[in-house]
Amino acid sequence: MLEQVEALMREYVESIGDSKSLELYDKVPKGKRLRAKLILKIAGESIEAIELASVVELIHAASLLHDDVIDEADTRRGVVSINHKFGNMTAIMLGDILYSKGFAKLTDLPNCVAKSVSSAVTKLSVGELLDVELAENFNINQEVYFDMIYKKTASLIESCAYSAAYLAKKDTTKYALYGRNLGLAFQIIDDVLDITSSSEILGKPSLNDFREGKTTLPYLYMYEKLNEDDKNILLSYFKKDLNKNEAQWIREKITDTEAVEDSIKYAKKLGLEALDSIKDENLPELEKIITDMIVREF
Numbered sequence: 396m397l398e399q400v401e402a403l404m405r406e407y408v409e410s411i412g413d414s415k416s417l418e419l420y421d422k423v424p425k426g427k428r429l430r431a432k433l434i435l436k437i438a439g440e441s442i443e444a445i446e447l448a449s450v451v452e453l454i455h456a457a458s459l460l461h462d463d464v465i466d467e468a469d470t471r472r473g474v475v476s477i478n479h480k481f482g483n484m485t486a487i488m489l490g491d492i493l494y495s496k497g498f499a500k501l502t503d504l505p506n507c508v509a510k511s512v513s514s515a516v517t518k519l520s521v522g523e524l525l526d527v528e529l530a531e532n533f534n535i536n537q538e539v540y541f542d543m544i545y546k547k548t549a550s551l552i553e554s555c556a557y558s559a560a561y562l563a564k565k566d567t568t569k570y571a572l573y574g575r576n577l578g579l580a581f582q583i584i585d586d587v588l589d590i591t592s593s594s595e596i597l598g599k600p601s602l603n604d605f606r607e608g609k610t611t612l613p614y615l616y617m618y619e620k621l622n623e624d625d626k627n628i629l630l631s632y633f634k635k636d637l638n639k640n641e642a643q644w645i646r647e648k649i650t651d652t653e654a655v656e657d658s659i660k661y662a663k664k665l666g667l668e669a670l671d672s673i674k675d676e677n678l679p680e681l682e683k684i685i686t687d688m689i690v691r692e693f
């Protein structure tokens with residue numbers, strides 16, 4: 396099934412009739428295809444489900460091409476990123492090609508699906524803008540963080556679950572809630588992995604988020620528990636090129652305040668809420684998506 400999505404995505408790009416686009420597309424790292432898996436698990440093996448999964452994955456790939464330019468990332472999923480290899484202009488334009496093709500194919504799907512996915516893409520763009528703005532100052536507001544991760548990550552996953560349920564004539568409200576909580580938990584785990592994973596696994600330096608000014612949930616939880624002196628020390632490290640001792644100090648405080656454990660606990664709580672919303676739907680595989688997502692290394 397997932398192979399069919401992979402093949403259709405490539406077919407869509409091939410249908411543009413531009414060999415350069417296809418050549419570049421083939422160099423884009425593939426990823427976990429979480430969104431496609433989710434759609435296929437909810438909607439089953441229909442042609443429309445495969446089409447929706449392909450469209451969403453093309454749009455998602457486009458958003459990451461742009462994100463890597465914005466974040467000045469050298470790698471994506473452990474391999475050299477398109478922007479690093481071919482320059483920002485190529486990465487941006489390839490992103491434009493992939494998302495406009497995705498949108499063109501989206502218009503072949505039911506109107507209600509097209510509306511949901513396109514409005515989610517607006518949200519994710521607003522979320523990305525918020526993410527960039529939040530990194531300008533040391534953000535300690537948890538509500539603002541949750542709003543940003545909802546928009547940046549959960550909105551598209553919510554729309555995938557909603558749209559797949561719509562195609563399969565299932566309860567769209569229940570699945571949308573499942574998708575929203577899964578998406579929030581997914582981003583929290585991503586933010587935790589930036590602290591706990593080794594740089595080899597992540598393909599980027601560890602504590603990278605903090606270096607970029609991003610105070611993700613573990614930092615927000617840690618900050619809450621620090622005394623005034625330590626709060627000031629942490630503030631003084633904001634966006635600094637951390638040396639070994641400073642990085643070590645941050646790690647120690649994260650351990651002392653149990654900020655990672657509390658973040659994982661919160662992600663698990665969201666995972667359970669996600670499962671609760673579809674408990675009567677009898678789809679054990681959706682449970683596996685949640686557990687795989689929470690106990691992952693990258």
Ligand code: FPP
Pocket residue numbers: 454455457458459461462466490491494516519520523547548
């Ligand atoms: C990854 O965040 C980024 C996103 C999930 C969304 C990016 C969205 C845009 C750039 C808007 C443009 C949209 C289109 C369709 C072109 P991250 O930096 O926290 O995650 P990472 O560690 O995987 O880079």
Ligand code: MG
Pocket residue numbers: 462463466468
């Ligand atoms: Mg990024």
